[in-house]
Amino acid sequence: MGKEHHYHSRIVWTGAGETGTKTYKSYGRDYTMEMDGKVPILGSSDPSFGGDPTRHNPEDILVASASACHMLWYLHLCAVGGVTVLDYVDDAEGVMDEGDKNAPGRFTKIVLRPRITITADSDPDKATELHHPASEKCFIANSLNFEVAHEPTIIVAEG
Template sequence: MSGKEHSYATTVEWTGNTGSGTSGYRTYQRAHTIVAEGKPVIPGSSDPSFRGDPARYNPEDLLVGSVSACHMLWYLHLCSAGGIVVTGYVDHAEGTMVEDAEGGGRFAGVTLRPEVTLAPGSDEAAVLKAHHEAHEKCFIANSVNFPIVVEPVFRTE
């Protein structure tokens, strides 16, 4: 079964050469930019644990943010299509990465904690079902090899 194909292009440029390139582990910055045509520049670095700049986004931040944003966008779409009126949504997502003995590593999991504000009269079962379906449809969730847990909280206006 084939479907519609979508392509995405970004340019990542290292901006952390302090004059001597990568001549030593401590001689260069991990600073870089991430650009997609016509969009704002994302300032990037590595995690501060790996000599990165804590004021810039690291790949791990962006991965957790991508999982969270994808789930939210699917959830809002499904609610809209299903007659559920969402008036507010904030997710306090968290991911855990584990390093291995060789210095590599992987994500062990991501937990999404969406706080959803609903219009009065929302069907509680439908609201929960939409989270389950959003997780099943999320392109990012379907592309990663670690578990994603969704722990939603609902409030009525």
């Protein structure tokens, strides 16, 4: 076993209103995510489940976490592997099956679709190949029980 790192967060429900959870529609889904020393994140449930569409929901945050973790490992591997990345934008997508009475809902897949711009003197094949070890090293992807696929596009900057 390797070195352990501990992460702490506090979720504070702010949607009790006057009646709390008296009925399914009587309470708000809003909450605040707090981590010591960091800006709070305003959260709610997905609008499909009565949430505020202007706030982050757990599903969005899960997809963004997988995307960010992959990106950070990828950038590390590029930096130590001689690939100079100039730009990285990922339009990631998560697929969630809501389930039914016989099966609980769950995510079935996340697809990362990063568009990466590299310098002209960097190897585009290596830039593509480095997604595999980045995927293998990503702490978030390794913790999930579904596929995190990647469909990168490599753009070579001119001159």
